[in-house]
């Protein structure tokens with residue numbers, strides 16, 4: 131069985147898995163990192179959104195071999211120790227989550243957006259295609275704007 | 283199911299530990315879900331017939347239309363407003379697919395799942411694994427929002443049976459395509475509505491609903507009602523459904539003699555209650571007729587509702603959205619406001635939306651103002667969240683989200699095809715006003731949907747100058763369906 135070494139949330143890990151195993155399952159089932167959620171497996175619901183070398187990706191369509199030697203960040207690695215990321219703070223302030231299932235992906239998508247642009251417009255926010263079946267979209271929008279203001 | 287034709291080949295796949303046949307399908311047990319899903323994809327199964335293989339949307343619509351009772355016979359000179367409406371099937375489409383964990387041993391069993399009818403689930407699991415209930419522990423865990431889907435405990439049952447047959451603990455999860463095509467859905471409905479009027483007064487309001495039968499066999503939260511609901515014929519809950527319909531669907535208006543009836547059509551499909559059960563379609567359609575009635579009488583939709591609402595409490599809620607939403611403000615061509623009202627669960631709510639339907643095929647609700655009086659408010663932010671969720675459900679199912687049934691199966695297989703709203707479909711501004719009411723708390727979890735359905739449909743009608751009759755209004759097969 132091939133082995134793959136990469137970093138997850140700052141730690142170096144090695145997993146034994148077939149090359150084509152989606153990274154999502156390496157994270158969830160081999161490493162026990164459950165923040166990235168399954169909702170479709172084909173890059174349409176965006177529930178699994180995480181970062182690869184700082185860019186938003188969908189680990190359900192990234193193979194574990196592609197992650198080799200790279201830096202994976204999941205929702206679990208977003209906070210700096212006890213210190214939450216400003217986007218997480220904003221999420222708590224706006225009380226965004228309902229069931230919460232989509233929210234790790236929503237937050238990781240928002241963090242990536244704020245990295246690309248410090249002052250996202252409504253049109254930029256519209257481009258986040260993550261499904262929220264509980265319909266929290268307006269609060270997500272508000273939280274992104276408030277995080278943007280905080281992060282200056 | 284008749285046979286798995288390539289079991290040995292699937293068992294030989296990387297990571298696959300077992301292939302287990304159960305009553306409801308074939309489970310692939312593997313080291314990771316990725317490998318289990320690959321195994322599932324690779325399965326070659328000969329299936330037996332389904333329950334509705336010959337039926338497609340048009341057949342079901344025709345059955346519903348035929349089953350909808352006629353309206354009363356009227357004299358020739360009676361003035362009336364009438365409409366016939368169709369609402370398609372809607373998937374619960376929970377973002378977390380059906381799932382459960384089970385560890386079944388020879389002498390005991392333990393199951394974890396997001397369950398809304400846990401006591402009924404407990405009894406069913408014990409029976410399925412042939413253990414006394416005293417040897418079965420069921421843990422209710424937090425679930426992804428499912429809006430009615432998890433009233434059914436099929437995932438927990440399947441996990442338990444697979445664990446028993448495979449002799450190991452299992453985490454069971456449905457793939458998205460199975461969840462959407464073989465899960466549950468809100469039944470399609472057909473509506474005939476007619477109001478008669480004279481001298482500025484509404485004399486009668488008649489509403490005849492035909493719906494594909496809703497499966498209520500999960501009961502209402504305990505084993506007793508589940509047992510009571512499992513009567514022999516069809517899904518077997520005709521009386522139960524009637525009672526539920528008659529106790530939940532009420533007109534908030536003084537419209538003279540008002541009659542609302544439900545006729546269920548028994549079609550053996552996987553249906554289930556969907557947030558707000560009958561009220562979303564039933565009251566949503568009525569709110570459309572209310573607007574048409576107002577227009578016929580030459581009245582403004584808000585002023586007309588105000589005149590016919592029954593209580594000061596209801597009027598206060600309506601006034602709130604009219605004022606905060608600047609009802610009647612000028613909007614450019616292709617854009618319009620719409621309003622809807624609903625009273626249920628000892629609560630009432632009004633919704634005012636603005637829609638941009640400059641391109642009638644791509645309407646977007648740009649703003650929504652919601653007001654509610656739910657009596658005593660326990661958790662204000664939670665209450666607002668429920669109203670926001672109800673609004674999003676209404677935007678989705680009124681404008682774009684539905685299932686096409688094609689020879690027995692939904693064509694939709696993922697969230698790229700079932701068009702539940704995303705950020706780009708949602709309003710950029712949603713002020714929600716909570717009016718503090720009396721001592722007793724009312725319900726709010728399902729309250730938001732019907733008023734918002736009415737508001738979105740009415741705004742769409744005004745913006746486009748059309749009379750929408752079939753929902754969702756945009757419902758093309760704009761995707762290539764996955765293979766069956």
Ligand code: FES
Pocket residue numbers: 167168169170171172173174175176177178179188189190191
């Ligand atoms: S599970 Fe990855 S995008 Fe849906």
Ligand code: FES
Pocket residue numbers: 227228229230231232233261262263264265266377426427
């Ligand atoms: S909070 Fe439930 S799916 Fe988004």
